[in-house]
Amino acid sequence: MRSKGFGLLRILLVASFACYSLVLVYLLFMMHAGPGYGSNMTIGEYIRNCTNLIPFKTISTYIRAFSDHSMNMDIPIRNLLGNLLMFLPMGLYLPGFFKRLRKLGAFCICMVVLIFVIEATELMIRRGSFDIDHFILKMGGELIGFALWRGIHSAW
Numbered sequence: 001m002r003s004k005g006f007g008l009l010r011i012l013l014v015a016s017f018a019c020y021s022l023v024l025v026y027l028l029f030m031m032h033a034g035p036g037y038g039s040n041m042t043i044g045e046y047i048r049n050c051t052n053l054i055p056f057k058t059i060s061t062y063i064r065a066f067s068d069h070s071m072n073m074d075i076p077i078r079n080l081l082g083n084l085l086m087f088l089p090m091g092l093y094l095p096g097f098f099k100r101l102r103k104l105g106a107f108c109i110c111m112v113v114l115i116f117v118i119e120a121t122e123l124m125i126r127r128g129s130f131d132i133d134h135f136i137l138k139m140g141g142e143l144i145g146f147a148l149w150r151g152i153h154s155a156w
Contacts, residue, residue, distance in 0.1 A: 013093070013096065013097075014097075017089075017093045017097070020089050020093070024086065027086060028118060028122060028127070028128070029121070029122065029125065029127050030127075032127070032128075043124075046123070046126055047123060047130075050123060050126075050128070050129035050130065051123065051129065051130045051131075052129065052130070052131040052132055052133065053130075053132050054132065055132050055133065055136065056133060056136075057132075057133060058079070058131055058133035058134075059080065059133045059136070059137070061076075062075070062076030062079060062080050063076070080137065083134050083137035083138050083141065084137045084138075084140055084141040084144075085141055086138070086141065087111075087115075087138040087139075087141035087142045087145070088141040088142065088144050088145040088148075089145060090111065090114075090141075090142045090145055091107075091141070091142045091143060091144060091145020091146035091147070091148065091149055092145045092146075092148060092149045092152075093145075094107065094110070095107060095146060095149045095150075095153070096149065096153075102153075104146070107142075107146055108139075108143075111139060111142045112139070115135050115138050115139060115142075116135075118138075119131070119134060119135060
């Protein structure tokens with residue numbers, strides 16, 4: 001028989017995950033519009049203009065901006081750390097909720113699919129871009145969260 005404290009902890013975890021998920025949806029799909037949102041640009045033009053499939057192109061631009069101060073530092077910090085930290089909780093929550101996601105391979109496959117769907121949705125609804133660098137940063141955040149979960153879980 002499980003203690004009442006465990007049940008309450010589970011309820012708190014589910015409630016905090018629900019809040020996190022709502023904030024994530026807001027940040028990804030409602031907070032800002034993409035560069036062509038509301039324009040007369042066709043979806044094909046938008047996809048061509050807002051897709052980056054070259055790994056580290058955006059990341060290197062932001063890193064270069066740190067050294068040469070070519071843009072407001074707010075922009076690279078928000079984009080680099082934001083994408084990384086925004087998905088870190090996924091690595092903490094999901095393995096705790098789903099036993100199948102406690103193995104690195106299954107977790108990675110699930111997260112790759114999730115990020116692909118998010119990036120494609122941002123592009124299709126013109127609320128962002130499909131950027132492989134965002135993909136890399138989000139996956140990095142999830143893997144950091146997963147490593148933290150593993151460390152916490154093994155300590156129990």
